[in-house]
Each structure stands twice: as structure tokens, then as C-alpha cells.
Amino acid sequence: MAWFKRDSGDVDPSGEKKIRTEGLWVKCEQCRQVIWKKDIEENFHCCPKCEKHFRIDARTRLAQLLDDGAYETDDDNLVSIDPLKFVDLKPYASRLTAARRDTGLNDAIINARGKLNGRPVIVSAMEYSFIGGSMGAVVGEMIARAVERATDTRTPLIIVSASGGARMMEGVISLMQLAKISAVLARMDDAKVPYISILTDPTTGGVTASFAMLGDLNIAEPGALIGFAGPRVIEQTIRQKLPPGFQRAEFLLEHGMLDAVVHRKEIKPYIARALDFMVKAA
Numbered sequence: 564m565a566w567f568k569r570d571s572g573d574v575d576p577s578g579e580k581k582i583r584t585e586g587l588w589v590k591c592e593q594c595r596q597v598i599w600k601k602d603i604e605e606n607f608h609c610c611p612k613c614e615k616h617f618r619i620d621a622r623t624r625l626a627q628l629l630d631d632g633a634y635e636t637d638d639d640n641l642v643s644i645d646p647l648k649f650v651d652l653k654p655y656a657s658r659l660t661a662a663r664r665d666t667g668l669n670d671a672i673i674n675a676r677g678k679l680n681g682r683p684v685i686v687s688a689m690e691y692s693f694i695g696g697s698m699g700a701v702v703g704e705m706i707a708r709a710v711e712r713a714t715d716t717r718t719p720l721i722i723v724s725a726s727g728g729a730r731m732m733e734g735v736i737s738l739m740q741l742a743k744i745s746a747v748l749a750r751m752d753d754a755k756v757p758y759i760s761i762l763t764d765p766t767t768g769g770v771t772a773s774f775a776m777l778g779d780l781n782i783a784e785p786g787a788l789i790g791f792a793g794p795r796v797i798e799q800t801i802r803q804k805l806p807p808g809f810q811r812a813e814f815l816l817e818h819g820m821l822d823a824v825v826h827r828k829e830i831k832p833y834i835a836r837a838l839d840f841m842v843k844a845a
Contacts, residue, residue, distance in 0.1 A: 591615055593786075607828040616784045616827055618764060620666075621673045621688040624723050628686060628831055634677035638708050642669050643701045647734050655732040662693045670701040671726070674709045679721075680835040682842075685713045688723040691765075696726035698770055699733045703740025706774060710747040710758075719757040719838050724775040728768015741773040748777050757841040759834055762812070762821070764788050780837055782823045782830070783812035789821075 590597050594613035603610060607627065608617045619627075626632035649655040663669060671693035675686045687709045689696045698706075706722065713720035729737040751758060760778030762771075764787040771791050775781075783789060790810040798805055808814045812824045825833050 589617075609827055614785065614826065616764065616786055618691060618725070620692060621668075621690040621723070621725075624688045625673065625675050625677070625686060627827070628688075628721070628723075628834075629675070629677035629679060629684075630681065634675040634686070637674045637676065637712070638705045639669060639673070641701045641704060643699050643733070645732075646700075646736060647732065649732040649734075651732075658694055658732070666690055666693050668693055670699070670705070671696045672702045672705050674705050676718075679831065679838070682719070682835070682838055684719050684721055684838075685709055685716075686721045686723065689725045689770075691725040691727075694730065696724075696770075697728060697730035697737070698726060698740055699730035699737045700740065702730075703737070703743055706740075706744050707747050710744065710751050713758075714747070714751045714754050714756050717754070717756055719759070719842070720751070721759045721761065721834065722774060722778070723761045723763060724766040724770050725763045726766060726768065726770040726775075728770055738769065741769050744774045745777065748774060752779075757838060759837060761830065762787055762789050767791065767793060776820070779841060780823075781821050782825050782833070783815070783821050784827055784830075785812060785824055787812040789815055 587600050588597050589600050589603055591610040591613060593615040594610060596610070596612045598610060598612065603617065608619045608623065609615065610617070625634055643659055645656045645659070668690055671690045673688050673690065675688065677684065677686065687706050689702070710720060712718070729740070731737065748758065758778050759780045759782070760775055762775055762781065762783040764784065766775050766787065766789045768791060771789060788810055789812060794805050794810055812821065815821045816824050823833070
């Protein structure tokens, strides 16, 4: 065990209590520096040395985006079932129970209403730690409801994606969510209600193939992995080495698949300026 994770024990030989250091330090995977955890949290959960963006949960995301971290939630009574009685290494029902216990959520998303720089907005923030942020029937239904609510009230919509894709334990039920969400987004577009999509690390699979890339404005965090199939799957299929940085946010921006790559601490003011423009234009 590394020294910065080791518990120093309760009492040293002199009888004085030692300071516990476990959990107070984080090693950045990108620059390999050992960073005081509080410094990372104060830097919007980004490494203060190299600015690597660490993954954050949905509640932290909402607190960063919305004024005073205040919001009200909707649709959080929806619960996934196990339509296929699916079992792989463990039953799908057991995975759901464990994910609910660990995250305190019923599924991999939070629908919230709040204000961003004083403007009312609706935000759907995905939770990657809930079965990889996978999109099953409940996630699809909650996003569809958020889109419809935003359309009917003419409130700008923000969706924060963090997902491994469709939840295959629900089979075709998960896949049909792609078409369902795309359809309600088309209605929203006809109504000229702004929709901003934020793609974070990772945004892959059916989420990328549907709502994550359908925003009026598609922005990503630096270094985010974004794609349909993963790079290892692609390399094994085409039997070629992919170029450096392939499927990272900067690569997608360079190739015209994103509108902007924005540092996490700049996302809120960036969105506020974009909504000022988009609402006036509408």
C-alpha cells in the first residue's frame, strides 16, 4: 500500500495519536503527481498541476452548474425492473439493488429544476457510478420527460452525459430509448427551445448515438472519451493502430463533431452566455 493511503494507526510509541492520511491524498493518473485532495476539490475536481478532469457524481455536477447548488428533483420515483430476468456474473436484480444502495439513487440519472445565472433551466445529470451510467428504460423515460417538460414550459434544457451506453441487461427495451428520446428532441427543436449537451468522460455507446450529439450546442470537458465503440474494439475490428488522442474531446473538436471543449470551471459562464444568445435568437 502506498504511503499516502496507509493508515498510520491510532497511537505512536510516545503515546500521541497519529494523524490518519488515508483518503486525504490523490495520485493523478495523468501527471502522476500526488495531490492534496482538498486542492483538487477546490479546483472543480481537476488536477491543479495538469488540469486533468476527474470524474464527478451527478449531485456534484448539479451543485457546480446551478445557482447556490439549489434545485428540485423530478421523476425520482421511477424504478427499473428486470424484464429479462438477466444473469451474467450476477443477477441484474442484484446489480440494481447494489447500485441503489451505493448511490442513493433509483437509477443512473437525476432530473433537476433550478437556475443558472438567474435563468430557470432543466438539467438531466447522469450518474456513472450507477451501473456505468447505462441507459435503460428508466433513464430513457426520465430524459424523455425532462425534454417534454422543457418543451411544454419553454425552459432551456441541459443534459450532462456520463455513460457507457445502452443497458444491455434490458435488451431491446434499452435500445428503443435511443429512438424515443430522439423523437421528443425533434419536437423540442421544432418548438425552438434551447438544448445544450455536455459530454463528459466517458460518453459512449447508445448515448453518443442519440441525445448526447443532438444538442443545439454540443460541448465537452477536456480529455473526455467520446465515441460509439471503444478504441480497443475498433482496433481489434480494423486491425490497425488508432491515431493518438483518438475519441478524445480535442480530437472530436478538430474533426467537427463538437462545438467546443470547455474547462469545467468555465462551463457555467459559457452556458450562460450561450443561453443569452440562443433565447434572444429564438
